[in-house]
Every structure is written in C-alpha cells, then in structure tokens.
Amino acid sequence: MGASAWDYYVPYRTDLNAALLDLQARVLAEGTYYWAGGGAAFGEAKQFPNRPMTIDDLWAEEIVQSEGTHSILDMNRVVGPGEKPDFGTVEPVTPEEARRCAGTEVLTREHVPLLDDLADRRWFGRCAILHDADGRPTELYFFGFSGD
Template sequence: MGASQWRYTVVHRDDVGAALRQLRQEVYDRGEYYRESPDVDLDLTEEEFRAGLDPREDDDGLTEAIIEDWRERRRRPVPVDPDTLVAAQPHSGTHSIIDMVNGVSHRPGFATVSPLTSEELINAFGRTTPSADQVEEWMKAGGSPRERWVGSYVISYHDGRPGHIHFHGYSGD
C-alpha cells in the first residue's frame, strides 16, 4: 500500500503533548484512519485452521511457521482506543496521526512528532514565525522532508502570538 501523508491543525495550546493526545483520540473517534480488513481465519479454532493447511506443502517446517503467525495475530488486542488500534495492526499502521504513539520529542524519532528547527523554519517560510496560511500551503506541498513514521509540528502565528499547531507526517505501510 505504501505510506500516506497526513496533516492536522489544532488551536494552539502550550502543552503540545496534550494537543497530540487529544488529536489522536479525536481522529480515532471519528474513524479517520486506515483499518485492516477483518481476517476470517482468526474466527477459526486452531484445529480448524490446521485442517485448512495442506500437509504436503510443509517444506522445512513452513506449516508450523504459518500456525505461529496465526497465533500471534490472534493475540493482538481488539481496538478500543488509538493505542490498541496501533497494536492490533502493527505492520500496516493507521496512515494517520494515530501512528505517533511515542508522543512529542525535541528531535525527530520513530513514531514521534518534533518541531522544525529554526533553520528548517527559515528555509521553509523565510522566518521562524510563519502564518497559518504559510504552514497550510507548506503541508499541502508535501511538508517536512522527514522519513516515514517521523512526524513534525509547526506553530503558526497571528498578530505575533501563537495561533495553531500544525501536525504533519507520513506513516503506514
């Protein structure tokens, strides 16, 4: 499937981590994320699943590897919130801000959002206090050149005061 770009804008608050947590919950509640299709094999008992495998195709223990993978998938949680959703589909992700399970960091890192540096802000906007319109255009044009699963955020300004927090990134496989 490949990664998906996501971008969100929320009203500024001093606690970016709290803003991120609230946004992740809101996106989950609205259902605005990728959800893997139900796997009907997981409704089977292990005996039923084993019966569907062809023992003639068991080269080098392949059948046991298939069964162990099936067991691992059955152990995944049923999604009831953003974190259990990510745990339920660890290989695909949600293709949304929900994938930023490690919160906010000062530096770019896996499954986190971090601010652009002053240099990155100047390169992108010509100043360190961009307007909301500038940030929105930047995000629409592709935003941060960070790797997949590494999000960013930018605080935009209105009349010299923080106005919004803009979250941007790419995630999902």
C-alpha cells in the same frame, strides 16, 4: 498500499504532547484513519462499527503494528528540544528550519506549503506553531506520512 501523507490543524497549546493526545483521541473517535476491519478489507475505520475504540486496542492488532493507520495515530509522542527524533515521533519545526523554508520564525497558515518537505521520512511526523496576523500563536500544524 504505500505510505500516506497526513496533516491536521489543532488549537494552539504550549504542551505539544497534550495537543497530540487530544488530536489522537479525536481521530480515533471519528474513525478517520485506515484499519484492516478486523482482518477484512483495508479502509477508513469509520466504515467498520467494530473498530477499536482505544489506542491500546488498536495497536494490539498485528496488522496495525505492520501496516499502521496512515494517520497521526502512528505517532507516539513529540520529542523535546535537543532530543533526537525516532520512529513514530513528532519533531517540532525549529526556528532555523522555519527561517530556511519560510523566511521567518513566525509561521502562519500561508507558510504551510513551504514546510511540507520537512516531513522527509516515513513514520516520522512534524509539527509547527502557526500564528495570527499579530504574531500570536493560534494553531498547531501536525504533518507527516506513515503506513505501509
């Protein structure tokens, strides 16, 4: 199938890992990820009434371990400052990256297309803090690509 790009906007929270967990719970409940339907055809999970309803049940399946979900569910945590990103992690956009890509550290939705190249590795995600016109943080933008 190949990797799939994904992106999500969520309300701003200072705790990026809590925001990630809330987003994952939403995606899991909505079934908006790819799943092999209990060994059947691979498709959007909401098509399958017997889809896993917990992250642990989802990742207990061998097919998910090898193919992923092509969604934010493939990420397991947000790395902290100075921590090296690893497989399945989300790395926040740094101020230096924001300046290089968008010319500012105060990113808005209008800057999002300029950030896409920062998600340059499969099975790694990124997140950016987005601001309103007054410079107040309002949203988090999670983006990346995963799946095989």
